[in-house]
Amino acid sequence: MDVALLLAVGLLAQSLGLSLGVPRQRRPSTLYPWRRAPALGRVRRAWVIPPISVSENHKRLPYPLVQIKSDKQPLGSVIYSIQGPGVDEEPQGVFSIDKFTGKVFLNAMLDREKTDRFRLRAFALDRGGATLEEPTDLEIVVVDQNDNRPVFRQEAFMARVLEGAVPGTYVTRAEATDADDPETDNAALRYSILEQGGAQVFSIDEYTGDIRTVQVGLDREVVAVYNLTLQVADMSGDGLTATASAIITLEDINDNAPGFTEDEFFMEVTEAVSGVDVGRLEVEDRDLPGSPNWAARFTILEGDPSGHFTVRTDPKTNEGVLSVVKPLDFERRDQYDLTVAVQNEAPLQAAAPRAQRGRARIHVQVRDVNEAPVFQENPLRTSLPEGALPGTPVATFSAQDPDTQQLQRLSYSKDYDPEDWLEVDGATGWVQTQRVLSPASPFLKDGWYRAIILARDDASPPCTATGTLSIEILEVNDHAPELSPPSGSVCSKPEQGSGLLLGATDEDLPPHGAPFHFQLSPRVPELTRNWSLIQVNVSHARLRLRHQVPEGLHRLSLLLRDSGQPPQQREQPLNVTVCRCAQDGVCLPGAAARHAGGAGVSLGALVIMLASIVLLLLLALPVALVTRSRRPSADKGFLHGLQDDLRDNILNYDEQGGGEEDQDAYDINQLRHPAELAALRDPLGRPPLRRDAPLSRVRPQPPRLLPTSPADIADFINDGRALSGVSRSRPQGRRAVQREVSSQPAWGVLVVLLLLRAQACAPRPPPHSGDPPFSASEPQASFLCGAARPGGSPGGGGNAQAS
Numbered sequence: 001m002d003v004a005l006l007l008a009v010g011l012l013a014q015s016l017g018l019s020l021g022v023p024r025q026r027r028p029s030t031l032y033p034w035r036r037a038p039a040l041g042r043v044r045r046a047w048v049i050p051p052i053s054v055s056e057n058h059k060r061l062p063y064p065l066v067q068i069k070s071d072k073q074p075l076g077s078v079i080y081s082i083q084g085p086g087v088d089e090e091p092q093g094v095f096s097i098d099k100f101t102g103k104v105f106l107n108a109m110l111d112r113e114k115t116d117r118f119r120l121r122a123f124a125l126d127r128g129g130a131t132l133e134e135p136t137d138l139e140i141v142v143v144d145q146n147d148n149r150p151v152f153r154q155e156a157f158m159a160r161v162l163e164g165a166v167p168g169t170y171v172t173r174a175e176a177t178d179a180d181d182p183e184t185d186n187a188a189l190r191y192s193i194l195e196q197g198g199a200q201v202f203s204i205d206e207y208t209g210d211i212r213t214v215q216v217g218l219d220r221e222v223v224a225v226y227n228l229t230l231q232v233a234d235m236s237g238d239g240l241t242a243t244a245s246a247i248i249t250l251e252d253i254n255d256n257a258p259g260f261t262e263d264e265f266f267m268e269v270t271e272a273v274s275g276v277d278v279g280r281l282e283v284e285d286r287d288l289p290g291s292p293n294w295a296a297r298f299t300i301l302e303g304d305p306s307g308h309f310t311v312r313t314d315p316k317t318n319e320g321v322l323s324v325v326k327p328l329d330f331e332r333r334d335q336y337d338l339t340v341a342v343q344n345e346a347p348l349q350a351a352a353p354r355a356q357r358g359r360a361r362i363h364v365q366v367r368d369v370n371e372a373p374v375f376q377e378n379p380l381r382t383s384l385p386e387g388a389l390p391g392t393p394v395a396t397f398s399a400q401d402p403d404t405q406q407l408q409r410l411s412y413s414k415d416y417d418p419e420d421w422l423e424v425d426g427a428t429g430w431v432q433t434q435r436v437l438s439p440a441s442p443f444l445k446d447g448w449y450r451a452i453i454l455a456r457d458d459a460s461p462p463c464t465a466t467g468t469l470s471i472e473i474l475e476v477n478d479h480a481p482e483l484s485p486p487s488g489s490v491c492s493k494p495e496q497g498s499g500l501l502l503g504a505t506d507e508d509l510p511p512h513g514a515p516f517h518f519q520l521s522p523r524v525p526e527l528t529r530n531w532s533l534i535q536v537n538v539s540h541a542r543l544r545l546r547h548q549v550p551e552g553l554h555r556l557s558l559l560l561r562d563s564g565q566p567p568q569q570r571e572q573p574l575n576v577t578v579c580r581c582a583q584d585g586v587c588l589p590g591a592a593a594r595h596a597g598g599a600g601v602s603l604g605a606l607v608i609m610l611a612s613i614v615l616l617l618l619l620a621l622p623v624a625l626v627t628r629s630r631r632p633s634a635d636k637g638f639l640h641g642l643q644d645d646l647r648d649n650i651l652n653y654d655e656q657g658g659g660e661e662d663q664d665a666y667d668i669n670q671l672r673h674p675a676e677l678a679a680l681r682d683p684l685g686r687p688p689l690r691r692d693a694p695l696s697r698v699r700p701q702p703p704r705l706l707p708t709s710p711a712d713i714a715d716f717i718n719d720g721r722a723l724s725g726v727s728r729s730r731p732q733g734r735r736a737v738q739r740e741v742s743s744q745p746a747w748g749v750l751v752v753l754l755l756l757r758a759q760a761c762a763p764r765p766p767p768h769s770g771d772p773p774f775s776a777s778e779p780q781a782s783f784l785c786g787a788a789r790p791g792g793s794p795g796g797g798g799n800a801q802a803s
Contacts, residue, residue, distance in 0.1 A: 190237035281320035477564025497585030512564030
């Protein structure tokens, strides 16, 4: 009983919030959860600790909650510990225990809205770490406080209700929530309306938040929108509060009939026009603009039996627009009196009053104007045979003037005649041809030719009518059919192949074309002994052999006839090649070539020519490589100092002019009259270098002075030779040229000669009968092919020149 007493005292002290010992420090109750209670019957293994309650938002920290003890060892010999959420699990550090005394402390403020209870495990160990007691549960319940205001689910509740709704009509529901414990008064909510801007026409249920109408007479035309201020409070209406708004819009119903602003309207319109507006009919309606309750719809009740008028609604202004849909005729009727009614698109409410001006009278005056002539038949269709001669009558295309009260004359002319084929009488409208129309005209569309005729009156201003004249060109059978294809091939054995399929075409249009009739020419009756024609369809026939005939080209004659009236026929040649065929009925390759006697170069000759070209290229490649490797040394010895200059390559052959035929080497007048060129002996300075010459080039020598007397001419010439550095003998200069030429690669010339040899040495087919003998170029061909050339070795002399 002592354990039960201690437990009861501890819970009582906790609930009353007693403080023992040191001021501002609560002494926790002491629990012996492992002590076994004495009993005569079954023995319980341990006490179940009831939940420990603690208020949320507790600010006196650390706050002692409870003290647990074990009586198996004296005080100070037991080590206590706890585990679970709030200790070593998130949120950590909320609870702690004194390991020697077993006191459990609250170390942080609790929030019931986040965690409403904590379940911990308590352990008791000796100093050696051995378990003294079995682990026991310790549950801590967080007591709720009213620390959360209620919150509306929306800041503004939007709702609609029909105008004229009966009292008690449901409008909307205003809902709020409270984060506090719903089992306490902290979350007990009450709703109310603080303000609704006028008469009390709405009410709210304080428990559910339902908003309903409470009065009759909701009229959108008086008040269209109501703005309510709502309030919710917890603690059954005495606690924390929150506000929101409810915007209630009255929906329109058709409780106002439309009406005309006037009883009569007067308008005027011209005749012979359609699709024009005559005038506007103004109406008024108090219902919501743009809604079906406001949109007007007009109906013509009387005065328009022929349907010349219609009234449509302007969607922006809701006015009626009277327009003409059929042309009016002043000569028939000059005035119309219409009765028009108006109503809404939506039906009017039964209790709504009727409009006083639901009908109106409209008076329309018709004005007379000059009207265009009218063709009696438009378009006018007629027909002419193909190839009609000039002067052939076509038709009379006349019109009438509807203005019977005015005396007017009509004239006719052409507006569109692309082939200039027709001629129109200006007074009567009589149409006839003035030349022959070509059947291949691009303006013939499916056999029809179209022209446009104008009829014009003489009023001021005049009016013109347009008429279409459509002429069908009747087809005439004036073309015979043509064979297609004009040639083909068949197997020499009648049982092989399917024969030759023949077709026919005709420039004439149906019915002067197919079906076509195929026939072997009656002029050659022997054709029917070897050949037969079988009709396949209306445009094709099949040619077959009756028995085997020699292979080769056979010329046949066929007679083709169309089905026109009268029929046209033509005898046409057909070239048929009879060939040897395989089992599948296809001509064997080369069979036709043997009979045709092919011409040209044979396959063997082409193979020999190609092999010769490839061999010559392989032989020329090493020669070119060797020549290319030797070229730099030759260039260095012969063109020393000029390798960098790629633009000029001047060779000095040391040849001077001589004889009377050389008039360009020297000007002899300068040698005979040196005194006249005294001004040229003045020093001219150092000659400038060329800007396009390389830097490594040797600077040119300054020009020498001219001789002053005939006695110095010999010295002048000798000095020039000495400066050139070449011997005076001319053959030496020629040998230098030959060495230079011999050092250049000549494999390109060799390749050309070898190609000519391959072409000349190719085998030729034997000449046909009647062909001319070989030409005089045969000795050259025999020379290229290796035969001895008559007349000595080739060659030729001549002086080499270079610049």
